[in-house]
Amino acid sequence: MTYSWDELAALSLARQFPPIAGTGRTAVAQTVRQIGPIQAQAARAPFLAMAARMPGVTVEDIRSAYDELLIVRGSNIRGTVHTATPQDHALLEVISRAGQRALWARMLRLETTTLEDVWDGLEEFARADWRTPDQLYAFLLGWLEQHDPAANPAIDNDAGRYLAFTHGGLIRRPLVGGWESQGAPEYRAASALLGDRTRILADTNGSLDAIARRYLSTSGPASRHDFAWWSGLGLRIVDATLARLEPETTAKEGPDGRIYYDVVGAPAPVDAPSIRLLPEFDALLCAYGPKARDRFVSPQHLSQVWSRDNGLQPAPMLCDGRLTGYWRLSGSGRNRTCAVTWFTRTRRPRKSELDGPIAALEAAYGITVTGTTLTREQ
Numbered sequence: 448m449t450y451s452w453d454e455l456a457a458l459s460l461a462r463q464f465p466p467i468a469g470t471g472r473t474a475v476a477q478t479v480r481q482i483g484p485i486q487a488q489a490a491r492a493p494f495l496a497m498a499a500r501m502p503g504v505t506v507e508d509i510r511s512a513y514d515e516l517l518i519v520r521g522s523n524i525r526g527t528v529h530t531a532t533p534q535d536h537a538l539l540e541v542i543s544r545a546g547q548r549a550l551w552a553r554m555l556r557l558e559t560t561t562l563e564d565v566w567d568g569l570e571e572f573a574r575a576d577w578r579t580p581d582q583l584y585a586f587l588l589g590w591l592e593q594h595d596p597a598a599n600p601a602i603d604n605d606a607g608r609y610l611a612f613t614h615g616g617l618i619r620r621p622l623v624g625g626w627e628s629q630g631a632p633e634y635r636a637a638s639a640l641l642g643d644r645t646r647i648l649a650d651t652n653g654s655l656d657a658i659a660r661r662y663l664s665t666s667g668p669a670s671r672h673d674f675a676w677w678s679g680l681g682l683r684i685v686d687a688t689l690a691r692l693e694p695e696t697t698a699k700e701g702p703d704g705r706i707y708y709d710v711v712g713a714p715a716p717v718d719a720p721s722i723r724l725l726p727e728f729d730a731l732l733c734a735y736g737p738k739a740r741d742r743f744v745s746p747q748h749l750s751q752v753w754s755r756d757n758g759l760q761p762a763p764m765l766c767d768g769r770l771t772g773y774w775r776l777s778g779s780g781r782n783r784t785c786a787v788t789w790f791t792r793t794r795r796p797r798k799s800e801l802d803g804p805i806a807a808l809e810a811a812y813g814i815t816v817t818g819t820t821l822t823r824e825q
Contacts, residue, residue: 454716475508483531489728492530494626496725506810506812526550536641542655544566545680578634579631584607586611655680666734671706696711722765731765745769762774766794772824783814
């Protein structure tokens with residue numbers, strides 16, 4: 448027996464759309480715990496993800512969860528911004544250090560110090576005060592000059608400036624604007640606000656095992672290639688991690704011939720939600736490698752909701768458990784219009800089916816949708 452794409456989708460939807468009681472800030476944190484880290488280089492993404500998964504949650508609930516550190520934002524998996532629980536953020540630093548290590552080494556070209564020395568220095572600089580990206584970059588240049596003058600860093604460029612604030616041991620908050628806006632950020636050492644994580648960082652294998660369990664519990668079943676893509680880890684590390692977890696996981700062949708792993712006692716499949724308006728880079732896409740996204744989107748439509756560029760992309764629409772279109776907001780300020788597009792040869796959503804998702808979007812994102820259009824892609 449093998450999984451079909453539909454079976455894989457149904458099993459994943461059970462984790463990604465869990466039943467959550469209430470809609471307050473603690474419910475927001477519980478939802479993030481249940482569905483796993485939310486990719487958030489689009490600052491609005493966690494707000495849209497919450498709207499799709501817990502209708503009725505308000506923008507104030509989500510802001511409060513951030514303000515009270517029930518959820519936090521930082522750069523980690525694959526060097527991209529994610530929102531996670533404080534517990535997961537610590538684990539994500541471990542895979543960030545492992546997955547981004549080669550990039551840091553290639554750019555810093557250290558001679559007498561280690562990457563751990565650099566990371567410790569950045570965290571110490573951002574321990575007592577919040578720091579801007581420019582301050583972190585200037586500190587990194589000065590630290591290298593003082594502590595490793597023989598180094599020949601290749602960071603006099605935009606990539607180098609980016610490197611300085613994407614260390615997984617930092618968390619960020621908006622310097623201007625709200626949590627849902629793309630305003631300039633500032634950074635602080637996570638350990639200064641969330642508690643010491645020395646033990647987690649020291650136990651690399653134990654932490655890798657823990658994040659693999661978390662990944663399978665939030666997005667499984669998944670193949671080794673999916674876990675590698677999601678985490679940014681090499682297959683050698685992935686295979687060793689999955690081997691250590693073998694006694695507590697199941698393994699079954701999928702429709703593409705790959706082996707799909709899952710945690711024992713995973714939730715049973717659920718009926719697919721009718722219509723949900725998802726954020727850019729939602730887990731239904733980001734949790735799986737490009738070759739395994741058939742579970743949620745047809746190959747002919749994948750390029751319309753996902754590109755190889757890591758820029759902002761159309762936000763997908765989930766219809767009956769499949770990604771069958773996308774949606775956009777137009778306008779500025781509080782009043783917006785919403786344009787929904789569905790793909791040819793997929794079911795046309797009824798206008799009335801959008802009423803609930805639009806209302807959830809308004810509450811969670813703090814806007815008023817003054818008009819909605821529904822169009823088939825040409």
